[in-house]
Amino acid sequence: MEFSTAKLVYFSPTRTTKRVLEGIVRGIQVNAVEHLDLTPPKARTRPVEEIRGQLTLIGAPVYGGRIPPDAAQRLRGLKGRDAPAVVVVVYGNRAYEDALLELRDLAGEAGFVPVAGGAFLGEHSFSNDVTPIAEGRPDENDLRAAADFGRAIREKLRGIRSLDEMPPLHVPGNYPYQEIGRSQGISPVTRNDLCTRCETCVSVCPTAAIALRDTVVTDASACILCCACVKNCPTGARAMEHPRVLRSARWLSANCSERKEPELHL
Ligand SMILES: Cc1cc2nc3c(=O)[nH]c(=O)nc-3n(C[C@H](O)[C@H](O)[C@H](O)COP(=O)(O)O)c2cc1C
Incomplete structure (x- = not known):
């Protein structure tokens, strides 16, 4: 064929x-x-x-x-x-x-x-x-x-x-x-001092969890932690700061480096 x-x-x-x-x-x-x-x-x-x-x-x-x-x-x-x-x-x-x-x-x-x-x-x-x-x-x-x-x-x-x-x-x-991990109500946050309200985060979110009101607001219950908003933010205003994710990132970086x-x- x-x-x-x-x-x-x-x-x-x-x-x-x-x-x-x-x-x-x-x-x-x-x-x-x-x-x-x-x-x-x-x-x-x-x-x-x-x-x-x-x-x-x-x-x-x-x-x-x-x-x-x-x-x-x-x-x-x-x-x-x-x-x-x-x-x-x-x-x-x-x-x-x-x-x-x-x-x-x-x-x-x-x-x-x-x-x-x-x-x-x-x-x-x-x-x-x-x-x-x-x-x-x-x-x-x-x-x-x-x-x-x-x-x-x-x-x-x-x-x-x-x-x-x-x-x-x-x-x-x-x-x-494997069982699917439950959503944990965690999401990235926006550092308002760096945010230019460009709405890139809104446009790349696959679950419409982010909206621009007076500031950028995130519905953590809809967030799937994909980090598209973090990786695409042009000013570094979007960040994943939740301790559970940071702990997981440290573990992965140390143990999955090969x-x-x-x-x-x-
Ligand atoms: C919530 C979540 C769970 C993940 N679980 C795994 C995993 O079980 N094993 C793994 O090696 N990578 C895991 N990853 C990493 C993604 O598979 C990897 O970053 C992938 O390249 C993302 O694909 P994309 O760029 O098409 O979105 C996970 C990422 C997220 C956000």
Whole structure:
């Protein structure tokens, strides 16, 4: 089978997942690439979309060894028909546990035929200058591995005439999946002396947890701790200061510093 176009479908608050998918599709070498970005809050209420006969790359970050519930909910609004899916999780150098298995299952339940799976590395959402965790990833080597993976996927698809010939895709992970961590009512804060009220934080928040009133206000119960607001704030006014997150960042920085490499399943 040959595909001249591909669709990238992703939930990617800090854009590492998006970048990995772009690296993979570069290696697949199609003529046109479409994006379906499920990150903005409006993706929660999209009508069901059918993807028919198109090679689809589906990507999500790993949160607590799982797919973030917001990503899973948005992905359930897709229907695949005669469409092969490459499933990709991106994690911050700790572990991805059951996330790739969950994403493969979500793709299968939506009607896609999973043909390849990858676990790639992305800078951890909690990473900063003081507690770096997988800083700068995906880097050049990761993106080279992503393109090589893309080439291998193209060859695998070339080797079959119909998706009926595709053997089941096996990926690591366990049933039942790990339990999902409960939302803890924690969120980044805004340092009003640095804030210019530019509303970048409002525009990048995937759950519409942030609003500009007299000052920037955050609904901590809606925050998923993705840190898109922190990483995109042009003046450094947005910061994660909660002791529990800072403790977690220190632990990750100290204990998950050994470089992990992408794992590919074909
Ligand atoms: C709430 C939360 C939980 C996370 N859990 C994990 C995890 O279990 N393992 C891991 O290695 N990284 C974990 N990460 C890090 C993200 O998987 C990593 O930063 C990823 O690159 C983010 O993807 P994005 O840039 O597409 O948003 C977590 C991040 C957040 C915000």
